[in-house]
Amino acid sequence: MSQARLIALDWGSTRLRAFLLGASGEVLQTRQSDDGAATLKGAAQYAGALAALVGDWRADHPGIQLLACGMVGSQYGWREAPYVRCPADAVALSAQVLKLDECLSIIPGLVDDTAQPDVMRGEETQIVGALALHPELADDACLVLPGTHAKWARVEAGRVTGFATHMTGELFALLRQHSVLARLMPADGSSPPSPEAFLRGVDAAREGGGLAHQLFAVRTLGLFKQLAPEQLPDYLSGLLIGHEIASELNNATQRLALIGDPALCARYAQALARFDQPAPLLLDNTAPAGLWRLAQSMSLI
Template sequence: MGAARLIALDWGSTRLRAFLLGDGGEVLATRQSGDGAATLSGAEAYARALAALVGDWRAERPGVKLLACGMVGSQYGWREAPYVRCPADAAALAARVLPLDERFSIVPGLVDDAARPDVMRGEETQIVGALALHPELADDAVLVLPGTHAKWARVQGGRVTGFATHMTGELFALLRQHSVLNRLMPADGSSPASPEAFLQGVAAAAEEGGLGHQLFAVRTLGLFQRLASEQLPDYLSGLLIGHEITRELRAAAPRIALVGDPALCARYARALAHLGRPAPLQLDNTAPAGLWRLAHTMDPTRC
């Protein structure tokens, strides 16, 4: 294993992911735990979770710094790191990093301070990483980060100029588990994939009619057996993702990149193709690359 230069932490709501990074941001080792920010309360709990996962890394490498992004810096995190306003780039984020001590700092989130403010924590670092890995995106692109709360970020001239959040993943879970739509779906929550039903939902989203009306059709299509019970979850997914994409494509740049879980990004890519968009660039978790770029921006001599 090469010499470690940074301990990078992607500390989200549900999971804590740690990356030991070497020269140039090379990932030397990875670890993860279920100690996400949503499961912790108070500084002592965060400190214990960190020690349990990477305490030995820190002890063996006393000169290596830690940099964390995500919900660890939220109002309910270890300590709140104030938001940076858009437009913002890596330099603007690095300038507002919050130090907890001499070795450990937290990346701030981003706020799009419009009439209805929008915020992100963690995704800003993934965007920095995506631009570091693919500089061609910096000129003019839309970066889509699917998830519980999907983000659509516009990048121009290397800066995030604005973004929009869609609660697509959370809406799917709520409707799938706790609404009237659940009654005709498989009770155990596991259904074989139905790409055809998913694309039917995507196509329906592009038609006239509000989302509320179209959601009720998830029930009636099952009621009249136009879709099988096991197809309904995929139809619902396609409908929600389709509405998200249809709304955002009105102002989308020609170049689109998907960043995040490969399976979820592939689902968005199928929906984009069905709606006539070119195949987007697909990237896995770019947080390690983003944390490395931010650490290097803060102190080039150490990274």
């Protein structure tokens, strides 16, 4: 373990992921816990969650630096880190890092305020990581980070020039659990996936029409037995992801990359194919690479 150089923390709303990085930024160890920012309140709880997950790493490597990104830096987090305005790159982000103490810093978020303001926390670091791992994206690309609040970020000349959030994942969860559409569906998690139903939802979104209207078809297709109850969640997912893609493809003529959970990214890739898009680059969580790159930019390592 002597070569450990940085503890990288991807600290989102629902999960804390820790990566022990070696002398070249390689991941030596990975750990995670459910101590997300949404479950913690006050500095003591954050410090406790951190000690519980990586206390031994810190003891084994006295003085090792910790660098965190994500909702840990929100106004409800450990302490509020600023938002850096677009266009921005790794240098701009590292210049506004929040130093919590001698050993722990938090990466700022990004704001795009060209129209209605839009914000991200955590994804800016994943984007920096994606560009570090794939420099060919830096010139002109669209980076898509699916999730509860999916982000579509434009990258030009190495900088994030703008981005848009889509509440796709949150809408899915709300409609799946609390809406009239849930009534005809089996209990959460009990249904096998239906790629056909998913693509049928994507195709409906491609044809156009208001989302609030098309959602009602989840009910009627079930009511008239054109879809089985266990297919309805996938149809709903296809509709929502399809609407997200339809509204973003106008802007995205650049090369596309998908970053995040492989199963979710695979869904987006399937949907993009339905929109006659070339196969996107698929990247797993690039937060460790981003934190490494930012630590270099800050001369932390």
